Amino acid sequence: MNTQFPIPELWERTVGDIAATLPGATAVLRRFKIDFCCNGDLTLDAAAHRRGVDPDELEHALEALGTGAGETAAPASMDSNELIDHIEACYHEAHRRTLPELIALSRKVEAVHPEHPKVPAGLSDALQQMQSELEQHMAKEEAILFPAMRQWANGKFDIPISELRHEHDDQGTLLRLIESLTDDFATPDGACRSWQALYVGTAQLAEDLMEHIHLENNILFPQFAATESRT
Ligand SMILES: [Fe+2]
Ligand SMILES: [Fe+2]
Structure with missing residues (x-):
């Protein structure tokens, strides 16, 4: 201290x-x-x-914010603008920051331990695919969806959210594949530090991505359900 x-x-x-x-x-x-x-x-x-x-x-x-005692800024109690800020700062930035390192680590582990029975063969490709798909998805949210939601308070909102929901489903499918490849992030006995760091980091990514999708699917998007264009 x-x-x-x-x-x-x-x-x-x-x-x-x-x-x-x-x-x-x-x-x-x-x-x-x-x-x-x-x-x-x-x-x-x-x-x-x-x-x-x-x-x-x-x-x-x-x-200057006050003590905060007894108050809460939990995502469920945020208004839509606060929640969008939270999602962008906590999740979009985190995914962009962590995925390149995890891809590099997984390439290394796969290259160094090709004969190990527990090697997560294909993990780097799966993470690479996740990075590519997430980047396009998040860019769409940041450039189109979130600005439209911010303007909705002024009566303007006409974005097909269902497409984003489908992309979340695809991200979930990729997550299940990653969990399977890593044996639910359980490193084998004697795993090197890179391997351990890879699984700790990938487990955190999985947790973050699930929370991210939860916040959008279950808290943010329903606030716009009445005007949501379903395709
Ligand atoms: Fe997002
Ligand atoms: Fe999303």
Whole structure:
């Protein structure tokens, strides 16, 4: 614990917890480039040190939001604009950040252990396909769907969400394949560090992607169901 921080209970909380429970905190954390998604289990103290941010400035910004006691910024209680911000910052960015590394790691593991009975043969191709499909899908959401949803409050919305839902189904199918190839992310005894890192990272990707799809399918999209163009 950094003793220069005067609010220990804040600095000892994880950034993921702060992001989820202190309304407005995600915008502040983003501004300070603190990752509250993939590294949400770091304490604020550790995350701030990692990013080299000015602790006084960060504390001021978070204090200005209030204590957050008893309040919640859970995705289910966010309005659509807040939820879109959350999805883009937590999931779209995380997928873009983690997939290239996972593809590189899987290529390495497949190349180094080709004779191992548990080698995840084909994982790098599956991850590559996921990256390609996700990139197109997310670009569509960012360029067309989300802007339309933001404007919907003004009475403008005419986007076929069903196409996006179908793409989510395809992503789910690819996820099942990845789970199968990795034996549900269970590394064999004696697996090298790259192999372990690959499965830890891929398991996190799977968890993130499932949550991402859940937020869109079950929380965001239904808010537009009345005007949704089904094809
Ligand atoms: Fe998305
Ligand atoms: Fe999506």
